[in-house]
Amino acid sequence: MSLKTHAPSTKSKIDAVFQLLKNSSKQGYIGESISQLEHALQAAFYATQEDADEETVLAALLHDIGQFCPAKEIHRMLVEDLNDADAVDLPSRPNYKDAKNVGVMGHERLGAEYLRKLGFSPKVCELVESHVVAKRYLTAVDPDYLERLSNASKLSLKFQGGPFSPENVAIFEKDPLFKRKVQLRKWDDASKVVGMNTPGLESYREMATRHLAKNPQ
Numbered sequence: 001m002s003l004k005t006h007a008p009s010t011k012s013k014i015d016a017v018f019q020l021l022k023n024s025s026k027q028g029y030i031g032e033s034i035s036q037l038e039h040a041l042q043a044a045f046y047a048t049q050e051d052a053d054e055e056t057v058l059a060a061l062l063h064d065i066g067q068f069c070p071a072k073e074i075h076r077m078l079v080e081d082l083n084d085a086d087a088v089d090l091p092s093r094p095n096y097k098d099a100k101n102v103g104v105m106g107h108e109r110l111g112a113e114y115l116r117k118l119g120f121s122p123k124v125c126e127l128v129e130s131h132v133v134a135k136r137y138l139t140a141v142d143p144d145y146l147e148r149l150s151n152a153s154k155l156s157l158k159f160q161g162g163p164f165s166p167e168n169v170a171i172f173e174k175d176p177l178f179k180r181k182v183q184l185r186k187w188d189d190a191s192k193v194v195g196m197n198t199p200g201l202e203s204y205r206e207m208a209t210r211h212l213a214k215n216p217q
């Protein structure tokens with residue numbers, strides 16, 4: 001008897017991602033009086049207000065998805081590059097311990113990897129992965145920006161490598177997506193407004209469906 005495996009449908013992928021975001025409505029955004037879901041919806045709203053392209057809007061909506069990636073997905077991402085024998089002792093591996101502490105491994109990398117595996121485009125994934133790098137850039141070039149960061153964000157900056165060196169600033173400014181990455185970071189920072197009215201999560205379903213249809217796996 002042969003076993004048939006079916007690739008997940010676009011709808012089931014979007015359902016999975018949206019469910020993670022819906023669940024995040026119960027989680028507070030670190031150091032702020034709003035939920036993670038409100039934070040994501042505000043970031044996406046700012047992107048639409050500035051006529052960003054759909055990939056950028058989706059990146060804004062999903063930029064913190066790595067904070068809520070299901071544990072089994074994180075486990076699978078780490079196991080995939082190992083053979084079965086290695087995977088047996090995975091829980092004793094240092095990077096596995098890091099993965100359980102998303103803040104140490106980098107939620108931006110986990111989020112980008114999770115979205116990549118679902119079929120989101122390289123641009124969406126790169127923007128998601130960049131929102132910490134952009135913070136390191138902005139703290140290097142704008143002392144006022146560093147001063148305005150919340151205490152939680154100042155603390156996490158230390159673990160994220162601190163402000164960029166002048167050399168890294170120059171390299172980052174040559175990135176083709178440089179402006180978009182900085183803009184996304186600014187929307188991220190602004191998305192902490194208590195009680196702000198924004199379109200709901202389902203208003204992005206068509207956009208996400210269109211996007212995944214354009215990027216078949």
Ligand SMILES: [Fe+2]
Binds near residue numbers: 039063064188
């Ligand atoms: Fe964020």
